[in-house]
Amino acid sequence: MKILLLHAFPLDPSMWEAQQPVLEGHEVVAPSIYGRGSTMDAWADSLVGALDGPFDCCVGASMGGGCALALERKLPGLLGALVLSGAHAGPDAPERRPPVLVVVGDSDEMVSLDAARALAESAPRGRLDVIEDAGHLVSLDQPDRFNAVLARFLEDL
Numbered sequence: 001m002k003i004l005l006l007h008a009f010p011l012d013p014s015m016w017e018a019q020q021p022v023l024e025g026h027e028v029v030a031p032s033i034y035g036r037g038s039t040m041d042a043w044a045d046s047l048v049g050a051l052d053g054p055f056d057c058c059v060g061a062s063m064g065g066g067c068a069l070a071l072e073r074k075l076p077g078l079l080g081a082l083v084l085s086g087a088h089a090g091p092d093a094p095e096r097r098p099p100v101l102v103v104v105g106d107s108d109e110m111v112s113l114d115a116a117r118a119l120a121e122s123a124p125r126g127r128l129d130v131i132e133d134a135g136h137l138v139s140l141d142q143p144d145r146f147n148a149v150l151a152r153f154l155e156d157l
Helices: 013-023 040-050 063-074 113-121 143-156
Strands: 002-006 027-029 057-061 082-085 100-105 126-131
Touching (some): 002 013, 002 063, 013 057, 040 063, 057 143, 082 143, 100 113, 113 126
Parallel strands (some): 002 027, 002 057, 057 082, 082 100
16 A cells, blocks of 8 residues: 655654554655645645655645645545544545545644544545544654554555
């Protein structure tokens, strides 16, 4: 399975190190989104030209999730599925969305549970997982729980 990882701001692709056990055996691409412009749309435009897609799944954390939504909006079909962790919804077209897993920490101060639920419900095949004792960066706060949810989602694809 070919998986695209999009990191959160102000982190870099190394934020995904704890997910390596789940991603082992998959073809993983984890570009830096820095130096690609100043908006999610600019990042998406730059990535479209730099990536060798399509991807079976894209995992985006926080602003990386917003970039994933922008990629899907700009080039439907590039991403076979989305995992959005601590991500805000952008001006995208839900009717074109692939399967979407929205992951949110129960203590996330940047994305409310209601906003995460609305994002999951806006996708035809959306699912929400709430991770206890986690804040905005669930994959860092609770890596084992995040990995379990991610592994289950990837297995279902």
